[in-house]
Amino acid sequence: MNRLKNEESVYLRSHAAQAVDWWPWCDEALDHAKASDKPILISSGYSSCHWCHVMSHENFEDALTAEMMNDFFINIKIDREERPDLDRYFMEVTQALGQQGGWPLHCFLTPDLEPFFSGTYFPPQPMHGRPSWKQILLGIHNAYKHNKADLSKNIDHIRLYFETSKSNITKERRYALQADFQEALVKLNEWTDWEYGGFGNGQKFPGVLPAGLLIEGFFVAGAESFLNAAILLGTQLCRSAIYDQVDGGFFRYTVDRKWTIPHFEKMLYDQALNIHFLSDLSTLTQSKEFKAIALDAFSFITRTMKGENGLYFASIDADTNAIEGLSYIWTLKELEEILSADEKLVFEQTYILHSFEGDYLTLSAKEAADTKNLSSGLRQKLSAYRAMRPQAAIDRKQILSWNAILLRAFSRLYRCTGNEEVLTQLEALGYRILKHFKSQGEKPDKSIYTRIISSNPDKHPAFLEDYAALMEAMVEWYQIQAKPEILDEIKAISDFVEQNFKKQNGQYAFSANLDPRMKEIPQLEDSSLPNPQVSLRNALWTLHHITGDRKWLESIDPILDYDLSKAYASPYAMATYLMWVEKNKSGGIQLHYNPADQAKLFPLPAYLWNSLLIEDKGIRASELMVCKNLSCEMITFTISELNQCFSNYHIGRDTF
Template sequence: MANRLKNEKSPYLLQHGDNPVNWYPWGDEAFKKAEEENKPIFLSIGYSTCHWCHVMAHESFEDEKVAELLNKNFVSIKVDREERPDIDAVYMSVCQALTGSGGWPLTIIMTPEQKPFFCGTYFPKDSRYGQPGLTDILRQVAVLWQTRRKELEDNAEKIMDVMLQGRQDENGVSGTPDKTILAEAYDMFQKQFDREWGGFGTAPKFPTPHHLLFLMRYAELEKVPEALEMTEITLEAMARGGIHDHIGGGFSRYSTDKQWLVPHFEKMLYDNALLLWTYAEAYRRTRKEIYGEVARNTADYMLRELWDGGFYCGQDADSEGVEGKYYVFTPEEVKSVLGGEDGEKFCRYYHITDRGNFEGKSIPNTIGNPAADITDFRRYGIWRKQLYDYRLGRTRLHKDDKILLSWNAWAIIALVRAGNILREPSYLETAVRTKEFIEEKMTDEKRRLYIRFRDGEAANAGQLDDYAVYALALLELYQATFEMDYLSLAVLRAKQMQELFEDREKGGYYMTAFDGEALISRPKETYDGAIPSGNSVAAMVLQKLALLTAEKVWQEAAERQIRFCTGEIRRYPVGYSFALMALSIAFYSHRELVCVVKKDIPEELKQYVNLCASDEISVIVKTERNEEELLKCAPFTAAYPMPEAGPTYYLCENGMCKMPVTSEEVVKTWIIGNNSNIL
């Protein structure tokens, strides 16, 4: 019998649409029912490609006895954390505060007023090995609600007091920024670094690409080759391991072991976008072909399997209810596809054995092979393609086909960067088309953004990440194309970000808009976890706008945000690597180039400029066509006269401007002098 989730668009909610549990989506109907019937609320938060969400669903939510307990004693609500990150943030902070950990599925039991008094993550159906079972928890809470409800409500109030006080303490801190904070972060990364296998800490290991982007930036700024070495060890180890899909490209969510061999097999758009950026950047800095090849294969995976006007969220770890089934092979399978001799070579190179390395089968990997050889990598490409085609026919992966705005914005940033560095114009073309999709499908009549698009419907008011990451993506598009529309739109999105989310009293930006749905608290996320936080990205956006436009309003906004971020970073510097990248723009010399030309900047020079990272140089191009619109964003450009013929270049560095020049070679020399890896 279908429940109320059958009418939803979220793939995660739809997965539970046939459960015997009488699920409600988050909304007034559920809360009104709980209040009228004097029942507590059972809140379950997850996402469609989450392995343990599937496990708990099969064990408990598809079970008639569990459903009977829930339907009789609770009002049950399902939430897709990817569609409502604000709800997830509020209740995950409760879980982490009370239990010391968090994760998905997230299990919350709360009053009809949305105040939690019990929390946890995955629970088995029945108690085992000292872990309480869901059925026991539900029975006990049902009894307590009837007999000692006041105690539960008092506990909920105490939890709320603690959480609200914690947010007040956190959000009122600011600091004076200086370079030492970057050194403190680097020292902490050194201490946590796994020198044998790369990455930080012990298993499970997460890629966390923004850590590596920060280390590459720090290596260049402070001339610390060890920081680049840490990055390279990690990138090569991940590229060799099973976390990297050697057959189809892209990366899984994380590794369950320290050597990156056995992944948690789900693939997420944001991981792959950020890793694409990271491998492309590593190629830019080192010119090692292996990084360029991994970047291309990652981009190709994203375009081939996730893109359809916009990018889908990701793919599941499970196939036909079995984790990793899609990805593993036996030698017999490989030989049946490639033939005996070729199959034997492939198995030897990719460590596919009779014994296997994952539940009797093998995850392809090149761990322990001789030093990375791009010739070997390319030589096996035809065989990888044959196995990829075989794999597609053998079993299929569930695909979460909703389109999330902020994740798509990360994809735009990565494709622009990788397209410039790898000289792949198709990446930029896809980035532009994705931006057009957002403007057409995920923007309302007031030009405000939506979080999600699926099945012809955009839904849920955009949050800080949507505005901040999209504004950064638009700035990347501007720096790649010098099309004025991108800069104008970036300014609009940044203004909206300020108006809707900024906390002018205590600093920083809230996750939700001032006129958004009121939850039990208004979260202000600062930590750079799996994805950089909206506050870190906001700092980057404001810094870049201040440098591009020279406008006081952006300079002051950037200063406020830098001070706020500094106060947060002092607590635990390695947890704020993307914010540190934003701070580095403020701390170190930056170059500005203004090109004034009647028509367009010369194409060859544009290519040189685009091979620089946009956090190292800001470029404004003034033409007769864009002059009027440019003045609205960057009034200072009024002082730059239009030349009679050819372009004129104004070069500035460290707050000092040189005499204007007309020679492209002078500009190229200036660029190359600061970027020795430009070819």
């Protein structure tokens, strides 16, 4: 019997009509596996995942395949966005077995939850050296029934992997040296694609977290090549086909080096992280293009991805009617029919067409974006025509950590622009998060926040990812609007995390409720999101500087016990960690201001692009105190001349 029809997850319900006897992750399913002595098949994915849809259609909708799955296994379907703790664990298993991770993710376990095999996409027929899904099912069934010794080897290997991986955290402190940090930056910068922008020479993900590390490196070391790499990436985010040049918003990645063929899903966290990056880059460089696209993406999100409750949806699917990109791609015939002669001339001056699967085309922009071409009649006409097509489905799941990352992005955008609409949406989102994600369930002691807006709040307790992202976002929000209730809530969340997530070794668990049979490896690498261990420490560090209370520093030190040589060797994967190590060492720039002047600070001048803004009643109105490297200077200013006030301050090695 398929048990998914009553699940709230769009992804789980999309499998509810299949002949596979799917279970959601629950104790009943695990007990049934033990009682029937069948291995467990875990299938993890998410609703906007193109290859998840492909494998579902090719395999799970096939009657013979479904029969094999039902006869041989207890089949459990997981929405990775609902249960990132489980997905993280099974992804680690995949890597332990030397397999490349990704989604859909499939993992096979004994009834005692011992994993022994894992993989991602498998076709219905063998191809390109990859076995078919039916071959995998039959092979694992036979091994479980007749050759458990081989499975035991895999089980032992995975156990050893999890035990040895814990050694990444050591009690032997190795302090960061300036030369080490700069060497890591040089290593990262060498991976820059100087011809097309971004990192590497294959498919292009935005890579804004490592690019943010390069910006930090420029600020510390003054090497212009670091900033130039970030600017080149920012330009591609604005002009290439990864940005929806018609309606706005960022696609997930491009499948090619030249940024011309997108993978068309739109994830909320990508919108947030890219807006954050472009906002910071615009403040630093005073680029109108980066600011224009950040505001355009902001407009897209608030127009398209916001629910009636004021919170934001998880994603927009890559596929429409089972065809990837159908809502977005063009044909020459369409463009010929809908554009007048004059509009065709403007189109040719504005856009570049790229071939995509035969007659279909994608768009990138020829020139720097500005307010004029983003609001042009041509763009509006293209958008209106596209709106008549079938539209990609929206996963209306509302996730705490993703909304929190967006709240932080709105804060950075306001620092960059001083735009009143951004401030309005920022404040509204902040208070809606506090209202709707605050747990209303029967077990508030287990989680004061719920991860997902649901009719059953107790089903989705928030994870460290959620709390850390929320704390980091709220300390950013507090720097924009220093209201006491915001600060009080940050402190309450911090106390809860300390009591419920902190382990004996000083590290923090990702989940407060993970089954103890499923081991957790301490991780400081970033995923698609900033690492929650780092986000938490960054929030605590900021809270200390805002309040002056050293209590918030006491939880920070254990993260520095990581072997920094491993971090310096992997700057792309550990960008936010390295940024935090540098900030923890240097202290960054702190701007103290009188409460009466808070709203007058924005947009910030370039020198203060990443400064910590601290309300200080000891500062007189129309004065600032700027601190860096344990040195402070009082500056008398008029608000209208704030940028000129810092014109003699240099970004890079020079300080006041």
